[in-house]
Structure formats: structure tokens, C-alpha cells
Amino acid sequence: MLLLIWAPKVWHRLSPLKPPALLWTPGGEAVHVRYRLLSRQGPGERGRQTQPQGPGFRTRLLITGLFGAGLGGAWLAARAEKERRRQQQRTEALRQAAVGQGDFSLLDHRGQARCKADFRGQWVLMYFGFTHCPDICPDELEKLVQVVQELEAEPGLPPVQPVFITVDPERDTVAAMARYVQDFHPRLLGLTGSAEQVAQVSRSYRVYYSAGPKDEDQDYIVDHSIAIYLLSPDGLFTDYYSRARSAQQIADSVRRHMAAFRSVLH
């Protein structure tokens, strides 16, 4: 289309030059002819003999510019629309995940049945471990509790619910969990259940666990992946913190997530 704007003029320009072109000698003549052609396309067209047919140079430039701007605008609009649709799809996927995935049905340390929906509207810091754990679980729980306490002390921040889920359902009964959690924080909630229920929640949160060999006392250590999980008030997995992160780093991260949070469930 641009050619249509430019071509007639170019054609018109070139036609009177054709006979002299036949007489060109290479070098000087050709340069001279080209200079004349270009100078004719300049804004000062007033003194010329042949009248231009069609719009002037400035007008052509303006039309091309407007056309280009129009194309650019259409492209930007299409891009924005694609982005908006992508965001919508993502929100919808998150909504489905919030409702459908990671659900569990466990007993808390008071014997009450709990499922994921019970925690909707709260930020949750979750840790998987077992009560017979030699050192790692107590350390990690202490760290988790420290984070909760630091955030509790800040006015204006929503309370964080600490949760401890056992990977040793055989030994960690409701009573055992009650004895264990009292040592850490009054709001620390212990969750246990049957072997299948624990297997299901561990699968949902991608937690590895494997009970080791039993000794003469029937005691054993459960090997398990070590991480503190952060769940948003929508129940979506938001972040995780390894053993290497300090309580301060975790608290800062939780604060950042809280500030950035936008619910997908209403």
C-alpha cells in the first residue's frame, strides 16, 4: 500500500529522465542525475516546470506516518487483549487449584476433623515431621514459631496459622500430637490421621517420607523432606523455605507475599 503512495510519483519522476539515461556515462553523469532526482523530491517544489500529480512529499510522509501509527496501535491493542485473556485463564486455573487441589482430611490434636477449607482466609505456615524426631523437627518448628511470633508482634498484619503435620501416623496419635505441640506455641496445630490420609496429604504437598528400620525398642526414625510451606488465604501453595533459610528471611518473605496478595476466590 505504501508503494501505491510512492510509486506514481516515482514513476512520474523517472519518465522524463529516461531518454537522458540512455546517454549516461558511468560515474559522473549517473551521480548528477541522481542528485537531480533527489533534489526534485525536496520540499521546494515551487520553481519546477512539471506539475506533481498526486499528493506532495510532506503529505505522503504524513499518510505513511499515520498508517504506521495505526498499525502500531492495532498491534498494541491485540497484544493487550492477548495478555488480558492469558491472565484470565491463569486466574481461573488458580481458582480451580485453590478449591480442588491439596485438599486433606485429618484430625487435629484435639481430635477435631480438619480439611483444607477450614484454613481459607488465613495464611498458613506448614511443616511435615514426626514427634520422635531427634533434632531437625524441633529446630524447624522453633524457627517456624519464631516467624509467627515476629509477625504477630506487627500490628496490621493478619495472623499466621502454624501447622504441624505428621509423617508418622503409626505412632503420632492425637494424644501424642497434643503433647508435642504444646511445647512450641499455643496456636500450633498438630494434624494426624490414618496412614492413607497422611499419604494423601503428603502427595498433595510433594513431601517425601520413609520410615527407617525398627530397633529392639521398636523405635525408628522417619526420613523425610524438610521444608516449611506457605499457603495463601486462598489455600494455594505460595512459597517454601528450606532448612537454610533463617527465621528473619522467612518472616521478610511472608511479609512480601502478604503485601502482594490478591485473592482469586471471592
Next chain:
Amino acid sequence: MAAPSMKERQACWGARDEYWKCLDENTEDASQCKKLRSSFESSCPQQWIKYFDKRRDYLKFKEKFEAGQFQPSKTTAKS
């Protein structure tokens, strides 16, 4: 068998730390630390003792490794 309470855990860790301090002072010579060893063994469940022993081995190995005592072999000759 019930899990150790917080107090029992802390007693166990204290005994372990004493025993390990003795080992540090005697360059891993366990014969010099027999009393602390038996105190450690009575404060902690057996599984934990095995676990802490393995942990000690690992921490010592890690120290040596980080100090560069294990170097890759210079030649590619089969060892």
C-alpha cells in the same frame, strides 16, 4: 514408647554436646570420654544415639572435605 518431651530432648542434646566437646578436645579419642559417653547413652533413645553418631561422622567428614583434604587425583590412572 512415648516420644521424648521438650525437657528430655534438651537433656539429650546437652549430654550429646558435652560428649562431642570431649571428643573435640581429645581428637576423637573415645576412650578418654567414656563417662560422658555413658551419660549420653542414658539421656537419649537408642535410635537417637545411632543418628547422632552418624551425624558426627558426617560433620567430621564435611570439615575435612571443606579443608581440602580430599583432592581429585592428578592422573587418570586407575586406582
